Amino acid sequence: MTGKNPPSNLRPETGAFFQRDRAWHPPAFTPGYKSSVLRSPRRPLLSLDNTLSEITGPVFGHDILGELDDDLIYNFAAPGKAAIGPRIIVHGRVLDERGVGVGGALLEVWQANAGGRYRHRRETYLAPLDPNFGGCGRTITAEDGSYCFRTVQPGPYPWPNGPNDWRPAHIHFSVMGHGFAQRLITQMYFEGDPMIWKCPIVRTIGDPKAVEGLTAALDMQATIPMDARAYKFDIVLRGRRSTLFENRREGN
Amino acid sequence: MAQSLERLRESASQTAGPYVHIGLTPNFCGIEGVYAADLGAAMVGEKARGDRIKVKIRVIDGAGVPLKDALVEVWQADAAGIYNSPSDQRGAADPHFFGWGRQATDMTSGECVFETIKPGRVPFFDGRPMAPHITVWIAARGINIGLHTRMYFGDEAQANAQDPVLARIEQPRAASLIAPRDGDTYSFDIHLQGENETVFFDI
């Protein structure tokens, strides 16, 4: 499944990660999002320079992927059937803060169906399940960090927080880069959705620029004509400090 | 004015929400047939070297209730203290030990159990040996950015006493990272807040 071989011909990187900007990310305690109240650490985090335990991380080979893992329209559908809803391609790159493409990153996504309903035993929304839509998919980025999957555009849905809170349409993303310190879960929103700025979960983020960074652009150049429109969504992981002058090797 | 550093900014975190299982442990939540098995469900191959152990983890909220919708990931070195990662260039890791595991907490008990091996010691960045430990990462509804912590082993008192990370934590909070052993099982209760709040790291 993994091993010492990096996902490309590049020399594996062994440097520590850039410090995380905690003011850019949502804080732990955000009372507007009620679930955070009892689940937020209240003491300061302990700052720790990266050791091997944080610099390293699991790396996954393409052998874990099934043929339809990146196609949510068909990966749960009965033979000859397809999920219902607006068909879209979601594509982009995983980069790090230096602008370098992160190849071999594992992306896992999950989402509601086109009506805004999740396939989950705790889900209570009255919108119907789509018998041909499971709601999960995954892929691994190419050497330049690029990725692509196909799905249906998820619907917005109401959730129990305030009396009338709705989530904007969104796709959940889990990202595994090359170091465990890069581990990230986030959400992708859709350009032009007026629900984005009303959402208490979106509003856990303080800086509107950070929200824009989670909002995918409609990309008419990447559509599949007569099949699917496209949204472009780049993801940025923490960058790494160079070890060039720390362990200079021959041929460096 | 000077040249721009032109760095990108990390994508902002958002909560994993209540349905994280759909994406990360779909078989666990009844979505079968998409992936053959949930990723990270098995960490140890039959021929893996080292002592077989179980690590039982609960994540407890501010009301004292274990989370029944959390996702827990662990990352650790092999029995010789080598990580199965391209970024660990010190030597070959045990090919039968992946080092990474992922479990959802049980929807009734709030527990999850990792079947793994006891890790060896890994050097701190200055070369001193750290005590054996497992890195733990938690995502769940209500958690806006994944939480990193470490589990140390209750039966490693001597190594723990010399550990450079534990040494940076004021007593008695360091005890929040040490899991007691019972038979082959270590129990690690992670408290998100309150009097016994676990130490979380900004790494």
Ligand SMILES: [Fe+3]
């Ligand atoms: Fe959602």
